[in-house]
Amino acid sequence: MTYDVIVIGSGPGGYVAAIRASQLGLKTAIVERSELGGICLNWGCIPTKALLKSAQVFEYLQHAADYGVKASGVEVDFDAMVKRSRGVADAMSKGVQFLLKKYKVEVIVGTAKVMPGKKVEVSNEGKKDVHDAKHIIIATGARSRELPALKQDGKKIIGYREAMVLPKQPKSMVVVGSGAIGSEFAYFYNSIGTKVTLVEFLPLIVPVEDEEVSKQLERSFKKQGITVMTSAEVTAVDTSGSGCKVKIKSAKGEETIEADIVLSAVGIAANLEGIGLEDVGIITDKGKVLVNDYYQTNMPGYYAIGDIVRGPALAHVASHEGITCVEKIAGMHVEPMDYNNIPGCTYCQPEIASVGMTEKQVKEKGIEYKVGKFPFTASGKAKAGGNAEGFVKVIFDAKYGEWLGAHMIGANVTEMIAEVVAARKLETTGHEIIKTVHPHPTMSEATMEAVAAAYGEVIHI
Ligand SMILES: Cc1cc2nc3c(=O)[nH]c(=O)nc-3n(C[C@H](O)[C@H](O)[C@H](O)COP(=O)(O)OP(=O)(O)OC[C@H]3O[C@@H](n4cnc5c(N)ncnc54)[C@H](O)[C@@H]3O)c2cc1C
Numbered sequence: 001m002t003y004d005v006i007v008i009g010s011g012p013g014g015y016v017a018a019i020r021a022s023q024l025g026l027k028t029a030i031v032e033r034s035e036l037g038g039i040c041l042n043w044g045c046i047p048t049k050a051l052l053k054s055a056q057v058f059e060y061l062q063h064a065a066d067y068g069v070k071a072s073g074v075e076v077d078f079d080a081m082v083k084r085s086r087g088v089a090d091a092m093s094k095g096v097q098f099l100l101k102k103y104k105v106e107v108i109v110g111t112a113k114v115m116p117g118k119k120v121e122v123s124n125e126g127k128k129d130v131h132d133a134k135h136i137i138i139a140t141g142a143r144s145r146e147l148p149a150l151k152q153d154g155k156k157i158i159g160y161r162e163a164m165v166l167p168k169q170p171k172s173m174v175v176v177g178s179g180a181i182g183s184e185f186a187y188f189y190n191s192i193g194t195k196v197t198l199v200e201f202l203p204l205i206v207p208v209e210d211e212e213v214s215k216q217l218e219r220s221f222k223k224q225g226i227t228v229m230t231s232a233e234v235t236a237v238d239t240s241g242s243g244c245k246v247k248i249k250s251a252k253g254e255e256t257i258e259a260d261i262v263l264s265a266v267g268i269a270a271n272l273e274g275i276g277l278e279d280v281g282i283i284t285d286k287g288k289v290l291v292n293d294y295y296q297t298n299m300p301g302y303y304a305i306g307d308i309v310r311g312p313a314l315a316h317v318a319s320h321e322g323i324t325c326v327e328k329i330a331g332m333h334v335e336p337m338d339y340n341n342i343p344g345c346t347y348c349q350p351e352i353a354s355v356g357m358t359e360k361q362v363k364e365k366g367i368e369y370k371v372g373k374f375p376f377t378a379s380g381k382a383k384a385g386g387n388a389e390g391f392v393k394v395i396f397d398a399k400y401g402e403w404l405g406a407h408m409i410g411a412n413v414t415e416m417i418a419e420v421v422a423a424r425k426l427e428t429t430g431h432e433i434i435k436t437v438h439p440h441p442t443m444s445e446a447t448m449e450a451v452a453a454a455y456g457e458v459i460h461i
Helices: 012-023 038-043 045-062 078-102 160-164 180-191 211-224 315-329 359-364 380-385 413-425 430-434 445-454
Strands: 002-008 028-032 106-109 111-115 119-124 127-138 142-144 172-176 195-199 227-229 233-238 244-250 253-259 261-264 268-270 302-304 344-346 351-356 369-375 391-397 403-410
Touching (some): 002 012, 012 028, 038 045, 045 078, 127 315, 160 180, 172 180, 180 195, 180 211, 211 359, 244 261, 351 413, 369 445, 403 445
Parallel strands (some): 127 302, 172 261, 195 227
16 A cells, blocks of 8 residues: 555654644554654653653742741652653653544554655564655654763763653762753752752853843852853763763863763754665755755655754754645645744743844844843732743844844743744734733733833833
8 A cells, every 4th residue: 555645753743744644635654663752752842841840849849938838848759750750751642642543644663764766664573564655754853962072871971861760869960061951951950959060062051042041041050059160061971980070171171070970961963874865865964854945855755854854953843844844745835934933942940932033143143123121020920929030031123123032031931932933923013012912910921011121111110
C-alpha cells in the first residue's frame, strides 16, 4: 500500500503534521522508534515544567508565612518530584497515542530510514519493512549537544535527559550554558536546595534575550543563591574522584570548583545520522536539513520540519512547520511561517517571555524607536500575589508604529506573551492596545501600561 504521507518521528512537529494530514483526507502513517510525543512531551517541555512546578510549590510553602499561613515540616521529596514529572510525561504521551488513533493515523513502531524512490525502511527487533509514500516528512528532532571538554558520561557529566531522572538529588551542581534549558535546571535544583553554579560563555545569561531581561534574571538568580559566572568557560572536568573538579576560565583567571554533577546545557544537535539522507541525496548545511518556505528538501517528495531544520528549536515552531508543510502538500493556499513573530519562553522563576527584536537589535538596524517599560512593582495583581519582581518592556517603530518587540520577565509572563504575538500578527498599533480594555487586576495590564509608557500616556507610574 502507498501512503499519501509518512512522517518519521512523533515529536510535536511529526505528530501534529500527521494529524493535520489525516484531517485533510491524506492516508497517513507515523514512524516512531521511542516514546510517542518525542522530546517535547517525554524529555523536554512537559517533564521540565512538572519539575519546575514542584520547585515552585516548595518555594511557596517555604514562604507561606509571608501569606499568613503557618506551614512546618516542609521537605523536598526528590524521588516523588521525579515520579510526578514522569507520570505527567507518560500521560501526555498516551494523549498523543489517543489523538493519533482518533485521527486514524497509523503508528509504525521502529527506526526509520529514507530510501530513494520515496520509500521508508523501518527496522524493528531485527525485522525490516519497506513502506511507500507520495510524501515523506522527516521530523527526527535533536539531542543534547556535546562539547569536547564536556564529554557526557551520563553519570557525573550529564545532559538534560539524566538531569530529569537523577537517582538522588545532588548536593552541588555546575550548569554549563544559561539558555532556556540551563536556566530552568539551575532554578529547579537551586530552589530545592542544591548548590548551583551557572556558567555562561557570553557576558550575559539568557543571551538571546533583551539585555535588561538578562540583567534582571542575573540579579534574581543571585538573590536566590545561584552563583552566576559570565564570560566564563569550562575548560576541563576531572571525574576521577568521588565528584567532579570543574576547571573554569574567566576574566579573573582559572579556578577549579567542586561539584557532584556537571550538567551540560550547551544546545542541541539535530538527529541527521543514519536516516538515509545521503542515500537519497538530501542536502544538509551546518547540521541542519536545507528546506524551502514549505519545508521541501532539494529532493521532490521529501520534506523536513522541526529541530532538524533551521529556525528556533521550539515545540510550537515544529508543530506550525508541520501544519504549514502538510497544508501545502494537500494543495491549500498557505502563507509561509513568519519567523520574526515567534515567541520564546523560559520557565524559571521569574519567567521570561519575548517576541520580536531586542532593543540592541533595533539600534543596530538604525530604526528610530519608542520604548516603554512597566515594572511589576506598580501592578496590583503582582503585589497581591507576592510576585512584584520584573517588568514588561515594549519597543515600537517611532515612524510607523509597528510593534517591533516585547520583553517580559516576571511571574506568569509566559501566559502573557501571546497577546503581543496576536497583536503583531494583526499589525495592531500601540494606540489600539492602549484602548483595549484589559481586565483588572491582572498581570496582563502591565502590557497595556508598558505600551502606554512608550507613548507617554502611562497612568500607574
Ligand atoms: C529539556 C528541554 C526543555 C524544553 N522545553 C521547551 C519548552 O518549554 N518549550 C518549547 O517550545 N520547546 C522546548 N524544548 C524544545 C522542544 O522539545 C523541541 O523543539 C521539540 O521537541 C522539537 O520537536 P521535533 O518534532 O522536531 O522533534 P522531537 O520532539 O525531538 O521528536 C523527534 C522524535 O523522532 C524520533 N526519531 C528520531 N529518529 C528516528 C528514526 N530514525 N526513526 C523513528 N523515529 C525517530 C525520536 O525518537 C523522537 O521521538 C525543550 C527541549 C528540551 C531538551
